[in-house]
Amino acid sequence: MLSPRSTEVVRATLPVVGGAIGTITDVFYKRLFAAHPELLRDLFNRGNQAAGTQRQALAGSIAAFATALVEHPDVRPDAMLSRIAHKHASLGVLPEQYPIVHEHLFAAIAEVLGDAVTEEVAATWTEVYWLMANALIEIERRLYAEQGAVSGDTWRPWVVAERVEETEATATFRLRPADGAEVAPFRAGQYVSARVPLADGARQIRQYSLTDAPGARERTITVKRDEGDPAGEVSNRLHDTVRAGDTLELSAPYGDLVLDDADGPxxxxxxxxxxxxxxxxxxxxxxxxxxxxxxxxxxxxxxxxxxxxxxxxxxxxxxxxxxxxxxxxxxxxxxxxxxxxxxxxxxxxxxxxxxxxxxxxxxxxxxxxxxxxxxxxxxxxxxxxxxxxxxxxxxx
Incomplete structure (x- = not known):
């Protein structure tokens, strides 16, 4: 993991970086989306960006990873990394996107912290970033391989076989592969992503838990209408426009909250x-x-x-x-x-x-x-x- 010298630098600078991480992530996303507007249009959740929750989650994960490196230098925080990697795999995140994140994240750190970012500090936090990024890349590569999703190509067309109104605000969609292929099993508790075209041309992605038994020959999701602020773009689009016979793009199943095989209560x-x-x-x-x-x-x-x-x-x-x-x-x-x-x-x-x-x-x-x-x-x-x-x- 981190070298002894790098560990000391992270320990010394973590209070400063951690204290400013919210501002850093805000600047990071502004820079990232200015340079790559397609990422906000087709990859990142626009609702979470508007609400600020994605910034909080990114800040929390960076701070938690750095803290773990300092407090437990010989142990990689695999539980946290696994959760992030499963979400990334469901979005089709690719290894070549990590250098883009690094470029704009470290530009944001330099902009916010100014002269406090010496060459040694920059090099140390770059080491922290790539420890986290390379671990995620490796986990995501394994997840893609398990699902047969070569190079992150996790998307497949599924036809809505049935729509059931569960309540006034929730609907269940039962889907079958558009090409008639076999349906791979999943683990109870996992989710799929749905990539949905919106009226403005964006293709936004959201995750929905699977509600079938793991050996089912179809995919079933139950979607709740979201009238919050901001309202749910994708969930409401599914409610308003998707009917039996329509086609949706779904990812392979991912997620690390899964029912284990133990026999106890x-x-x-x-x-x-x-x-x-x-x-x-x-x-x-x-x-x-x-x-x-x-x-x-x-x-x-x-x-x-x-x-x-x-x-x-x-x-x-x-x-x-x-x-x-x-x-x-x-x-x-x-x-x-x-x-x-x-x-x-x-x-x-x-x-x-x-x-x-x-x-x-x-x-x-x-x-x-x-x-x-x-x-x-x-x-x-x-x-x-x-x-x-x-x-x-x-x-x-």
């Missing part, structure tokens, strides 16, 4: 549209004949807004020991008082040896993780998935 915690990877995990557990307890907890705004509600109940009923608990913030019918509001695990009996999988908004996952830790569940047994930029790193 499982907790699946979700909120809102975070239910989608959980449904795939339930299907996998059913197909595997899982005998240990499975506890599914879910939080949502209302009964009517709860997507895939009946499917979840059906799958839990097929398990040898399945329990479903739901909390609604605004119940539309008589509902237990102790399950009105936010998910609260204080009254839930958690078996020993539990493995937990979390998916939903970041505040929800933070709260559930804290409750699990308080209940004695080891941090190593708690896994999570964030839709969009991973702000968990930016917040710790």
């Amino acid at each position: 499982v907790l699946l915690a979700s909120a809102g549209i975070g239910c989608t990877p959980i449904v795939a995990m339930l299907k996998q557990l059913v197909d595997d004949g899982h005998q240990a307890p499975v506890i599914s907890v879910h939080g949502d705004r209302t009964h009517a807004a709860h997507a895939l509600r009946d499917e979840r109940a059906r799958l839990l009923g097929k398990l040898a020991d399945g329990t479903g608990l739901t909390w609604y913030e605004a119940p539309e019918q008589p509902w237990p008082a102790d399950r009105t509001g936010r998910v609260d695990l204080s009254g839930v009996a958690l078996p020993d040896g539990l493995r937990a999988y979390l998916c939903g908004p970041l505040p929800f996952m933070r709260a559930v993780r804290a409750q699990l830790l308080d209940a004695g569940v080891p941090a190593s047994a708690i896994h999570y998935e964030v839709f969009g930029p991973d702000l968990w790193l930016a917040s710790v």
Whole structure:
């Protein structure tokens, strides 16, 4: 990893770089998109750029990687790198794009920090960048090879075989390969990217969890309409324009939040549209004949807004020991008082040896993780998935 001298330079300059990293990433993206507008049009999520969340995620990952190099110089932070690499692979990121990022990132560092960036400091942080970049390139190369996506060519046309309206704001799309080819298996919890042409000519990319069982002969995604600020360009486009018979470009499946093969008890915690990877995990557990307890907890705004509600109940009923608990913030019918509001695990009996999988908004996952830790569940047994930029790193 880093040489002893470089480690000392990073340790000495990390407070300065870390303190300015938000400004640095802001300048970086402005420079990058001015030089390469096609990257904002066709690769980077314009909604996340407008909201600033991508900047936060980039800043958090750089700071976390540099901190790991200093605090644990002999250990590469593979868990963090794997998460980033899976997302990059789903976007079709290529090795030749890393020098472009380096050019504009280090120009931004020099612009923001000025004379503090000596030759030694610049050389050391260049070493940090390429340690991270080369590790990602290698992981991404392996991911592409596993999926048969030569040189990042991960995109394939899929035909919408069926569209199902789940709720007023969510729709399920079942897709089959346009060329009739065999459908490769995936791991429960993984996602695909959809590359969607928009009215202004851009082709924006978004990730959607797969909700089928891993051996399914089709791809199924459930998409929630996004009326936020900014509104979801791609999700809303799918809702407004895509019907049975239309074609979508999908990536191969990626994602490192996957259900492992252990036989012990499982907790699946979700909120809102975070239910989608959980449904795939339930299907996998059913197909595997899982005998240990499975506890599914879910939080949502209302009964009517709860997507895939009946499917979840059906799958839990097929398990040898399945329990479903739901909390609604605004119940539309008589509902237990102790399950009105936010998910609260204080009254839930958690078996020993539990493995937990979390998916939903970041505040929800933070709260559930804290409750699990308080209940004695080891941090190593708690896994999570964030839709969009991973702000968990930016917040710790």
